[in-house]
Amino acid sequence: MKEDFLHYLWKYKKWNTFDLQTTNGEAISIIQTGQYLQQAGPDFFNAQIVIGNQKWAGNVEIHLKSSDWYVHHHEKDTAYENVILHVVWEHDTEVFRKNNSEIPVLELKNFVDKAVLNNYEQLIVPKSWIFCEKKLKDVDDFLLKNWQERLFFERLERKSKAIYELLAQTNNDWEAVLFCMLSKNFGLNTNGEVFLKIAQSIPFDIIRKESFEVENLEALLLGKAGLLDGDKEDNYFKDLKFRYFYLLHKYQLESKSEGQVQFFKHRPDNFPNIRLSQLAHLYHLHQNLFSKINTILKLEKVYELFQLSTSAYWETHYQFDKESPKKSKRLSKSFVDLLLINTIIPVQFAYAKSLGKEMTEDLVAMQAEVSPEKNTIIEKFESFGLKAANAFETQSLLQLKNEYCAGGRCLDCAIGTALLKNA
Structure with missing residues (x-):
């Protein structure tokens, strides 16, 4: 007990x-x-x-x-x-x-009463995955929907902590915060932390000033990623390297890279050089990105904003010095969905909260239009009868598993307490 x-x-x-x-x-x-x-x-x-x-x-x-x-x-x-x-x-x-x-x-x-004790003992007996797995399908739908909304905003609150930390580091520059958050998420799980360090190593004023020349942005990002180290015969590599060292001198930046980016286990379209080129193009196309993102409440507008690709060079290359069949490497819908889930909606939520504004219904509505995420946690919930219809529900389930189920917090959970009450 x-x-x-x-x-x-x-x-x-x-x-x-x-x-x-x-x-x-x-x-x-x-x-x-x-x-x-x-x-x-x-x-x-x-x-x-x-x-x-x-x-x-x-x-x-x-x-x-x-x-x-x-x-x-x-x-x-x-x-x-x-x-x-x-x-x-x-x-x-x-x-x-x-x-x-x-x-x-x-x-x-x-x-x-012994019935209450018996029900508690049944709830906490270890199962194959979570305590209440065999009873999930019997949970009242109204209770579940309300609990999912609470979980969704709990998850946004957790994500907001990192945003407010970045805000303090950037002198309350929301454009700079967005750049850091997007950089991290362009790097996905494998390269996210390195991409964040790259973004933090370049004052955002420099990104603003150099955004009119996309090659300069790409040079800064690839250089800080250590992808312009050494020598190659490739003319584009030489041009980017020249720009990189010119910009380092111009802005008195340190020349050291911010960590080792990983290519291993990535599909070619997710190679770090490809993602950094796309990030450079995003800020070349949209100089006031935060202002644009903060007013978007329709999913189709997000997809329109992120219709972008790489520089022409990367359409025929995945690596320097190695030509490949031509392919336009545009951001996929699923990738933009990840950006929406992990950056856009959390930043919108944090900004509204900082102003004391309420936009919960708008955020839930937009998240509910996004396709459900696919991972082992979501698949497990589905196997026990709890199928997620959209990203709002998958984000809620991830919060449920990570913050409640994993810690055995059944009695802090609306599902757990409901199952006990119904004994």
Whole structure:
């Protein structure tokens, strides 16, 4: 048994109220269980309880055993001086305040119905993947939709933390933040961190100034990626390398690369040089990209904005010095979807929040138009009867698995608590 189960029992009053009494035999009447704030200090604040003939207002602390009070050193913490009731599963020792008065104890195991216990035990028995996998298909659709929306915005809040950190580093320049976020996501999982470092190593004012010559942007990005190191016979390579060192001198930038980009296991269209060329073209075509993106609320407008390719050279090359059959390497719809999920919508959300604006319905509507993501987590949920219809639902399911299921937080989850309530 875990302590969070006792929190659940107390919060939702899942006990038999008849003849409720302390371990000393005093009658207990619960008027208010208190606020479950999940922060430092007692578990429930501002509870109201009648013990015997005395009404008390104060805090409630919950433990598996009474002796946990001393294990956690609460006797030394003044935050616990206002505890009016100690709720435990098993009472094994008395607990006293500093004035030597004994804190009343409610031993819950004597008042919880066996059906509730059985249902909890079934929920937490390890399964092949997650605890509730066999019951997922039975979850009420209305509850699920509401929980998915909460999960979706929790995930956006998490993504916003990185955005606000970048905002602090760039003197509140949202255009620079967008450039960093897009750079990271152009690099995908393998090269994302290196691409982010590249973006951070080039002051965005330089990107602004050089955006009118796409070759200069490409030279900066490829150079910082270490892709212009060494010597080659290729004329385009020589031109980019000349531009790169000229720009380093012009802006007094360091010449070192920002890390080793990876080609291994990438399809050729995802090679880092191809993605960096596309990124250069994006900022060549759109000098005020953040201003444009921030006003977009229609999916087709996003696709229009990201209709771009590489420089002409890369249409016949995947690597320097090695010519290949001509192919226009445009951003695919699926790639733009990833940018929308991981950059555009999070940046829109963070910016609106910074201004105190509400745009939740617009973001949900746009995300719901995007095709569902494909990965092992989403496939697993589908195998247990929870099929995602769009990216709004897949993002919600990823948040559910990573932040709740993986940590066994069933009792913080709307699905888990619903399954317990329906016992």
